[in-house]
Amino acid sequence: MRKQKGLALFALLVFLFLFFPLFIIVVTSFGENPTIQFPIQGFTLDWYANVFRISGFINSFWLSLRVSLLATILALVIGVPAAYGLSR
Known part of the structure; x- marks a missing residue:
């Protein structure tokens, strides 16, 4: 090559x-x-400690985690059958 x-x-x-x-x-x-x-x-390291003190950061983290989990599940539900169908 x-x-x-x-x-x-x-x-x-x-x-x-x-x-x-x-x-x-x-x-x-x-x-x-x-x-x-x-x-x-x-x-x-104070800026990283503030992440755990301020509730806005904590709420944003949990929202991001929920959205990412939902996106992963949705991608798997759509992607796995599509990949299976294209391989057949």
Whole structure:
């Protein structure tokens, strides 16, 4: 099989483009400032502790969990019979 270096480079650039903003958010979440500031000043886990103190975050988490479970069940109910039908 022939290696396609151009395609591999393009795929790498796409992944970097998609994951770099997530990396910045995760790194800045450990900083002490309430706004995104790079490079971070100080190190704290207070923002993660706030997730368990504020009821809005907890309610949002449970809603997201219910929606994701419902979407997974719906995808399985539709996808498994469809895959079975297409394979026959």
